[in-house]
Amino acid sequence: xxxxxxxxxxxxxxxxxxxxxxxxxLFSADVRSESVINSAIAHxxxxxxxxxxxxxxxxxxxxxxxxxxSQGDTDHPGxxxxxxxxxxxxxxxxxxxLATYIKQHGLLMAIPDLVDTGSVSNGLEVYxxxxxxxxxxMTDGVWNYGxxxxxxxxxxxxxxxxxxxxxxxxxxxxxxxxxxxPSENDDQLNGNGFPGFTEVFSTAGLTTRRTFTSHYATYVNxxxxxxxxxxxxxxxxxxxxxxxxxxxPTTDLGSNSFFQLEGWPLESITGGxxxxxxxxxxxxxxxxxxxxxxPYSERRSTPIFIAKSQFDLSIQQATNMPSYKGAxxxxxxxxxxxxxxxxxxxxxxxxxxxxxxxxxxxVPA
Numbered sequence: 053x054x055x056x057x058x059x060x061x062x063x064x065x066x067x068x069x070x071x072x073x074x075x076x077x078l079f080s081a082d083v084r085s086e087s088v089i090n091s092a093i094a095h096x097x098x099x100x101x102x103x104x105x106x107x108x109x110x111x112x113x114x115x116x117x118x119x120x121x122s123q124g125d126t127d128h129p130g131x132x133x134x135x136x137x138x139x140x141x142x143x144x145x146x147x148x149x150l151a152t153y154i155k156q157h158g159l160l161m162a163i164p165d166l167v168d169t170g171s172v173s174n175g176l177e178v179y180x181x182x183x184x185x186x187x188x189x190m191t192d193g194v195w196n197y198g199x200x201x202x203x204x205x206x207x208x209x210x211x212x213x214x215x216x217x218x219x220x221x222x223x224x225x226x227x228x229x230x231x232x233x234p235s236e237n238d239d240q241l242n243g244n245g246f247p248g249f250t251e252v253f254s255t256a257g258l259t260t261r262r263t264f265t266s267h268y269a270t271y272v273n274x275x276x277x278x279x280x281x282x283x284x285x286x287x288x289x290x291x292x293x294x295x296x297x298x299x300x301p302t303t304d305l306g307s308n309s310f311f312q313l314e315g316w317p318l319e320s321i322t323g324g325x326x327x328x329x330x331x332x333x334x335x336x337x338x339x340x341x342x343x344x345x346x347p348y349s350e351r352r353s354t355p356i357f358i359a360k361s362q363f364d365l366s367i368q369q370a371t372n373m374p375s376y377k378g379a380x381x382x383x384x385x386x387x388x389x390x391x392x393x394x395x396x397x398x399x400x401x402x403x404x405x406x407x408x409x410x411x412x413x414x415v416p417a
Contacts, residue, residue, distance in 0.1 A: 053077060053080040053082065053083070054077070054080070054082065054083060055074075055077050055078060055080075055083050055102070055103060055104050055107070056070065056073045056074050056077040057074065057104050057106060057107050058070065058071065058074040058103075058106075058107035058110050058111065059074075060110065060134075060138070065134045066134050066137035066138060067137070067138060068110075068138050068291075071140070071287065071291040071293065072287040072291055074107065075287040075291075075293070075295070075342065076286060076287050078102050078103060078342060078343065079285075079315075079316070079325050079328075083102055084102055084315075084328070084329070084332075086331075086332045086335055086336065088100045088101070088102060088345070089332060089336045089338050089340075089345050090336070092345075093168070093177050093336070093338075096168045096170075098166060098346055098347060099227055099344055099345075099346055100338065100344060100345040100346070101343070101344045102342075102343055102344060102345075103343040103344065104204070105203065105204045105205050105206040106203045106204045106206075107343075108206050108226065108343060108344075109200055109202070109203040109204070109206050110135075110138075110203075111226065111293055111343070112200055112206075112208075112219065112222055112223060112226065113132055113135040113200055114135045114136065114138045114139035114143070114293075115139065115143065115147055115222050115226075116130075116132075116135070116197065116200065116218065116219055116222060117131060117132045117133070117135040117136035117139065118136055118139040118143065118144045118147040118148070119147050119148075119150075119151045119195075119197070119218055119222075120136075120195075120197060121136050122144075122147065122148040122151050122152070123151055123155070123195060125195060125197075128197065130197060130198075130199040139293075140290070140291055140292045140293050140294075141290070142259070142279075142280055142290060142292045142294065143292055143293050143294045145258055146258065146279060146294055146297055149253065149256055149258065153249065153252060153253075154189050154358065155189070155190065157235075157246045157247075157360065158190075158360060158361075159189060159233075159358050159359060159360060160186055160187065160188050160189060160217075160358075160359060160360070160361060161186070161187045161188075161189065161217055161220070161221055161356060161357070161358055162184040162185065162186050162187075162356065162357040162359060162363075162365055162374075163184060163185050163187065163220075163224070163348075163356050164181045164183070164184050164185075164348070164354045164355075164356070164373075165181055165182060165183065165184075165185050166179045166180070166181055166347065166348075166354060167179060167180045167181070168180075169392055173387075173389040173390055174387075174389070176336065176337055176387070176390055177336075177347070177390070178389070178390050178391070178392060179347060179352070179354065179390065179391055179392070180391070180392040180393070180394060181354070181391060181392075181393065182393075182394065183365065183367065184357065184365045184374065186365075187215055187216075187217040187220060188215060188217060189217045189218065189221075191215065195218060196215035196216065196217040196218060197216070197217075197218045197219060198215065198216025198217065198218060198219035198220065199216070199219065200219060206223075208220075208223070224346065224348065224356060225312075225313055225341075226313065226341060226343050226344060227339075227341060227343070227344040227345065227346040227348075228312060228313055228314065228315075228338075228339040228340050228341030228343075228344060228345055228346055228348075229312060229339060229346050229348035229355075229356050230310060230312045230339050230348055230349050230350050230354075230355045230356065231310060231311050231312060231355065231356050231357070231358050232302065232308070232309075232310050232350065232355045232356070232357050232358070232359075232376060233248070233249040233308065233309045233310070233311070233357075233358045233359065234308050234357065234359050234363050234376040234377070235247065235248045235249065235307045235308055235309065236248075236306045236307055236308050236376070236377045238377060239308065239363060239364075239375075239376050239377060240360060240362040240363060241362045241363075241364055242362045244362065245307065246360065247307065248301075248306075248307025248308065248309050249299060249309035249311060249358075250276075250277065250299045250300055250301055250307075250309040250311075251307060251309075253277065253279075253299050253309075253311075254277060258279050259279060259280050259281050260277040260278060260279045260280075260281065261277070261278050261281040262276070262277065262278075263276050263277065263278040263298065263317070263318050268300075268301070268302045268303065268310070268350070268378050268379075268383075268385070275300055275301050275304075276298055276299065276300030276301075277298070277299050277300065278296060278297070278298050278317050278318070279294070279296075279297040279298075279299075280292055280294070280295065280296075280297075280317075281317075282295055282296070282316075282317050283319070284319070285316065285319065285324050285325045293342075294313065294342075295315075295316055295317065295342055296313065296314040296315065296316050296317045296326075296342070297311065297312075297313055297314075298311065298312055298313075298314050299311040301378070302350075302376065302377060302378025302379065303377045303378035305377075306377045306378070308376055308377045308378050310350065310355070312339060312341070313341040313342065314326065314329070314340065314341060314342075315329040315340050315341055315342050316329065316342065332345075337349055337351055337352055337387060337390065350379065350386075351385055351386060351387050352387055352390045352391055353371055353372040353373040353386060353387075353388055353390070353391045354373070354391060355373065357374065357376075363376075367393055368380075370382045370388075371383075371386060371388060372388045372391045372393055373391070
């Protein structure tokens, strides 16, 4: 069975008509195949899409509109009221939390610019980076939303905004990217940290459950939370589009956190949707969400940082990425051989903002 595209209700533009059928179709064996990731790698792409791009556009429009609504920006020229109304309630709770947390602590996003080297190490693709590119969520108190300008292929641009950080963040969130929030005092150049993401998330009143993951652990990290509390391997009656948002600590001692979308919640040690995705992850070290996969993974030394400007983005020789508590030194779970730093490792100047050929514009299929 192929993907059943997400549809807007033809009789009510404020509703989706087939979320359950759409989400369940994404887990069909002929849709959710490791070959999808391998094909993206072969074409030098940083996205492997399970979903069709028109459906991806509809979801991103709803998440973006929810973000704008939560921030009182319904008069923004790119705001889409119908898309806001289509956003599932539980998705809205999470988007509201993310927007509020980022604004409250004045955070930015730093993305490693990746280029496929065309080589492999131990059967896994090797990438090259010259540093982490900074994108600001806000400029002079105004959100840098960006705008989705095309559906198939999915396209977005800064339009009249200074930047497109929010829509870029949402796109990588949708793609399963691994985000790190370095909040520890010791991870700030000025020593002034801020409340940890996972700790704040755990007290936000969201529907979560304890789960364990493989992140930042040789075996398991048992201190993680999963939003939502979904049971079973089928879309629940509440029809969320965010089915498995995971957050947890990067270290046993400290507040640093990670978060990412996964494909489906962990139900058991063997079998099920989650474990099928995990097998594909182990074979490629591409992070996998419900909708897509990408190579932004802490195990590849390629996380995306959601951080203050006082976080040091200098690349460390031992880890091939900026240092943060939980990853200050080489760890058994790291695969530093999968990231090449050409020439001298860049100093703090790597924080200089530059444009990437991968965005804005068309997202590869």
